[in-house]
Amino acid sequence: MEKRSSLFHGLPFPTTPVLEPPSCCYSGWRENVDPQKIAFLLRKQWTLYSVTPMYKFSYGNLKEYSRLLSAFVAAEKQKGLAVEVGNDLGIKVTLSTLLGLKGTDQDQVAVLVQIASRSQLPFENAENKVVWSGWFCCISGDDLLESVPEDFTCLSLFLANGAESYTAIVGSWFQKTFDCYFSRLTISPLNLAWMAAMWTGCKVDSHMAATELVFSVPCIPQSLDISYAIHSEDAKALWDTVQKTPGEVTQEEVNLFMDCLYSHFHRHFKIHLSATRLVKVSTSIASAHCDGNIKVLD
Amino acid sequence: MSLVRPFDKLPTLNSAAILLVGTDESQQQQLAEAILKEKKNFKINIHVATSLPLPAERDHIRPRIDLIAFMINMQSKHSLRNVEASLSHMDANFFLGKVCFLITGVGRMNHCSVEMNAVRKLGNLYCSPVLFCELDSEGIRVATAQRLLRMLQICAGHMPGVSALFFSSLMKSSIDE
Numbered sequence: 001m002e003k004r005s006s007l008f009h010g011l012p013f014p015t016t017p018v019l020e021p022p023s024c025c026y027s028g029w030r031e032n033v034d035p036q037k038i039a040f041l042l043r044k045q046w047t048l049y050s051v052t053p054m055y056k057f058s059y060g061n062l063k064e065y066s067r068l069l070s071a072f073v074a075a076e077k078q079k080g081l082a083v084e085v086g087n088d089l090g091i092k093v094t095l096s097t098l099l100g101l102k103g104t105d106q107d108q109v110a111v112l113v114q115i116a117s118r119s120q121l122p123f124e125n126a127e128n129k130v131v132w133s134g135w136f137c138c139i140s141g142d143d144l145l146e147s148v149p150e151d152f153t154c155l156s157l158f159l160a161n162g163a164e165s166y167t168a169i170v171g172s173w174f175q176k177t178f179d180c181y182f183s184r185l186t187i188s189p190l191n192l193a194w195m196a197a198m199w200t201g202c203k204v205d206s207h208m209a210a211t212e213l214v215f216s217v218p219c220i221p222q223s224l225d226i227s228y229a230i231h232s233e234d235a236k237a238l239w240d241t242v243q244k245t246p247g248e249v250t251q252e253e254v255n256l257f258m259d260c261l262y263s264h265f266h267r268h269f270k271i272h273l274s275a276t277r278l279v280k281v282s283t284s285i286a287s288a289h290c291d292g293n294i295k296v297l298d
Numbered sequence: 299m300s301l302v303r304p305f306d307k308l309p310t311l312n313s314a315a316i317l318l319v320g321t322d323e324s325q326q327q328q329l330a331e332a333i334l335k336e337k338k339n340f341k342i343n344i345h346v347a348t349s350l351p352l353p354a355e356r357d358h359i360r361p362r363i364d365l366i367a368f369m370i371n372m373q374s375k376h377s378l379r380n381v382e383a384s385l386s387h388m389d390a391n392f393f394l395g396k397v398c399f400l401i402t403g404v405g406r407m408n409h410c411s412v413e414m415n416a417v418r419k420l421g422n423l424y425c426s427p428v429l430f431c432e433l434d435s436e437g438i439r440v441a442t443a444q445r446l447l448r449m450l451q452i453c454a455g456h457m458p459g460v461s462a463l464f465f466s467s468l469m470k471s472s473i474d475e
Binding site for chain 1: 321373374375376377379408410411413
């Protein structure tokens, strides 16, 4: 029997990672997490990237990196523009660590990068408004961390929120400075099914939105998406009957859970959802799309 | 509904029959055409079906089936379930080398809905070769057609000294024993 429990393998290649949102039902997480500090991570759409290990990245030099990255971003943004000397675009980049977002003690501390820009209007004494955020993390990457050589820091998952142009600029700076490589992370239907099962099993205190699964129908000229919405309580009840050991999820249980949903749909609509491709999962806890976008709600 | 049996009919002189079972009919058609295009010196009958058991009405005109190829698309869990259901409608004697699994769709990992392990377990459980082929690609389709033709010749007994039972020895990996 294959077992996979509480996974956030940030493995860049060759296996595809299995993802889990930071605040899920496994108690080990909650120990060091200050809800206030990571509240800003919630309710935002994050685009996922896979990052190769970074060479000579040092947590002690975060201020220095902030300074360099600010200059780089400002320079990139000004490229091609005729700018007066001394005009400050008001862009400030900060790098900081995010404590508590670790799966095990061996994981590296998460790093947050934020780009804030000051309002251009002179009379407005506005504070810096965050226009772009990105954070690196590595959770339960034990297998990978064992084989990583000395000078490398393994923060293999990068989540970005904000303008694509900033993501590209920040990405190219990190790639140049630490000799790493960013690539878009896509989520396969198998992993999406895992997420659907795991997130359905999580207890949610606040209002429970419906669990929705979106399927894409292949082999037809116009693209057709089928959206299957289930009442959260019903989904949770089904998952509770399927899951044998709390805190552990097996492939057979995920398959059984999905098969039950498919056969229910087939009984009503005579459509085999198992012949389609799962592209999006959204529950009251989080939602994920196969293109590599996730949103954590709780 | 009748069970498909490997030895209940007499073979026809210099001919062989292959049965393709799978949910994707257009893929079956393409593979069948590729097999027919190949150069061969015996008569070949290609039967296609979406699932087993085969309808009993046409049983008397059906020739003896020498090889059954189950087609599974990794992007569709439905095709796997269909094949698993069909496998229970077969005579056990078929699994002595006259069955093989054709797995397509592995190339796009991000579209796979079937786990690799499920497919490997199927091959191990039924002691039959598992062939990975991207039937969407012309070249691989031709290569697969050639392999199937070769296997069919052996299963139909056209090769003196070589029997379908030998296929199981091809599946042993060098890691086991």
